[in-house]
Amino acid sequence: MRFRDFAAYHEAVRHPDGLRGPGLDWSDRPEVFKRYPGAFGVPLAGALPQPLPLDAVLAGRCAAAPPAALGDLAGILLCAHxxxxxxxxxxxxxxxxxVASAGxxxxxxxxVAAAGLPGLAAGLYHLDPAGPALARLRSGDRRPDLARAAGLAPGGLGFAITGIFHRSAWKYGPRAFRYVLLDAGHLLESLGQSLAARGLAPRVSLRFDQAALDGLLGLDPGREACLAVVRADGPGPAGESGAGEGDLPEDVLRQASRTARNDGPWEEILSVCRATEAGRAPQAGIVPADLAAASGPWSGLGDAPLPAGALDYPAxxxxxxxxxxxxAAPLEPERLAALLSLLRPADPAEPLPLAALLATHRAGNLADGLHLLDLAQGATALVRTGDFSAALARACLGQGWMARANLLLALATDFPALEREWGQAGYRAAHLAAGRLGQRLYVAATALGLGxxxxxxxxxxPARELLGLPSGGRLLYVLAAGRVKG
Ligand SMILES: Cc1cc2nc3c(=O)[nH]c(=O)nc-3n(C[C@H](O)[C@H](O)[C@H](O)COP(=O)(O)O)c2cc1C
Incomplete structure (x- = not known):
């Protein structure tokens, strides 16, 4: 089955009665580390950044310490992934x-595309977290190619995040495009935090020339696709440029996208991936109030300081x-306020392709019930009182442990508004943003001693109806957070 637009795909892979995969084949489980036989490998041993207050990292307020050598880049990559x-x-x-990862x-x-960094020859590299090492895919300065294809300024450091569909489709079937995008969002946020800890402001491009980037990265486009490009300041323009001698053969590059003997093709995913390539720059984000039929007055959370004893970044x-x-022990108002403050986007003016709802259970001063959360303004508004946590846990395939969490953060979007503002690429943008917020919540909760x-x-x-979303509203991702044992 092939899809020409995201709404049709999303509907077709709905739980519980949408398209399913063939069932788990444990004898052909996908390999989780990508390998390039014969590639020149650069071992990564790096200094992790000095401990920094997490709020400064998340708000992009750290002093600039751009990477001066390979070890610094290693530190960035090891914190990111x-x-x-x-x-x-x-x-x-x-x-x-x-990073967290579905399943x-x-x-x-x-x-990563780097040049002019002492200890690392100019080239395009793949991160092997298992080494940890960089595998050189192409030699020469490839940053201009990456920047051109993604509409970003040249120079600095260039990063690309891709998704290998079969890894997730092996378990989740055609629904896996959703999981791959959420996972890529987690990695995007993790990379962004790691760069921010060096005082580097990541510039993210989600609208790029797909074919050019997939080709540059040597991906097999039937199995893997570029989903985000990031640029950060770093070493300036390098002397060497262009290409060629140290490149891996194209068939070796492409073969590396294979992760199992029987790995697709997943036509549903490939078609929706293609359909969501093109997009436009949004003028407005998803308005939280549009996602709830009625809500009480907004109440600001204020700027809550990090409590003493909170873990630093990168711990x-x-x-x-x-x-x-x-x-299910009560969450103190101070910790709740600190947690929600850490979710605020570094740039509140950037249009967000999703909005947040909170199902609360003994969470600070918030009444038990369903609230809207305005992430940019740091404010909440009560939608309805009641025990939504247990009902939402049931709607999440009966994952009963969720009902004991103080907070269930439901990230939702509005398909008509998404299509109008972002175009088809809005589907990718909304899931990536949800994954980013998810990683942020994980790290913030960990810092505050929460789960x-x-x-x-x-x-x-059923989840959409429970949350009272309008007919075009869709739930993309839920996260549980709160007090845990120990
Ligand atoms: C997009 C996404 C969806 C997930 N969905 C579930 C879920 O439905 N139920 C669950 O128990 N865990 C879920 N997880 C958590 C993963 O199982 C967990 O991240 C993974 O096992 C790795 O473990 P770690 O997070 O402790 O490193 C999800 C994680 C992500 C990133």
């Missing part, structure tokens, strides 16, 4: 990472894990 914890048993091992399938990959991201052992867990599995229409 490093391995953090190993679990193993007879015949298996699994590594967790700084721990890690479909998102990170590439918070290195210790981030999904927690489901919520206790957090993302939830991508929900019955789409």
């Amino acid at each position: 490093g391995l953090t914890r190993r679990e193993s048993g007879p015949g298996w091992e699994h590594w967790y990472r700084t 721990a399938l890690y479909p998102a990959e990170l590439y 918070a991201v290195l210790r981030r894990r999904s927690r489901r052992d919520f206790t 957090c867990c993302g939830i991508g599995a929900f019955f789409d229409h």
Whole structure:
């Protein structure tokens, strides 16, 4: 089945009665680390950034310390997408990472184009978190190619984030495009935080020449696609430029997008990925109040300081894990205010392709019920009182542990407004933004000693009705946060 627009795709992959995958084939489980046989490898041993207050990092207020050598870039990459914890048993091992990932399938990959950085020859590299190492895909200064294809200024450091569809589709079937985008959003935010900790303001491009970028990165376009490009200040224009001698052969590059023997093609995903390539610059964001039929007056959260004892960056991201052992103990008003303050976007003027609702359960001074959360203004408005947490947990495929979380953050969008402002690319933008907020909430909750867990599995229409979203409103992602055991 092929799709020409995101609304049709989204409807077709709804839970519980939408398109399903073929079921899990454990004998052909996708490989979670991308490999390039024969590539020149650069081991990464880097200094992690000095401990920094998390609020300064998230607000983009850190002093500039651009990378001066390979070790600095290594530090950026290891905070963004490093391995953090190993679990193993007879015949298996699994590594967790700084980012959360639906089903721990890690479909998102990170590439970097660098030049003029002592210790690293100019080139286009792929990050292998397992090394950790950089694999050189192409030599020479490729930043101009990346910048041109993404409409960004040349120079500095260039990054690209891609998604390998089969990694997630193996478990989630055609619905996996949604998970891949959310996962890529987590990685995008993690990279943004890691750059911000060096005082570097990440410039993100979601509207780019897809074919040019997929080609530059050597992706197999039937399996993997570029989803975001990021530029950060760094070493200026380099002497060397152009190309060629150290490039890996095209067939080696493309073959690396394969992750299992039987890995597609996923026509549903490839078609919606193509349909959502083109977009435009939005003039306005999704208005939170438009997503709720009625709400009380807005009440500002104020600027809550980070409490003493909060974890710094990067400790918070290195210790981030999904927690489901919520206790339902009351969340103190100060910690609630600090948590919600940390969710505020660094640039409140940037139009957001989604809006947030909060189902609360013994959360500070907020009445138990459903609230709108204006992320940019840092304000809430009561929509309805009642026990929404238990009902939302039921709508999330009966994941009962959610009902004990103090907060369920529901990230939703409005399809007609999204299409009008962003065009078809709005679908990617909204999911990426939801993933970004998700990673932010995880890191903020960890810093404050709270638990957090993302939830991508929900019955789409029952959840929409429960939240009172208008007919074009759609829930994209839910996150639970609150007090946990221990
Ligand atoms: C997009 C997304 C959706 C997720 N959905 C669920 C979910 O429905 N239920 C759940 O228990 N965990 C969910 N998770 C959490 C993952 O299972 C978890 O991130 C993964 O196992 C890696 O573990 P870690 O977060 O502790 O590193 C989700 C995570 C992401 C990023």
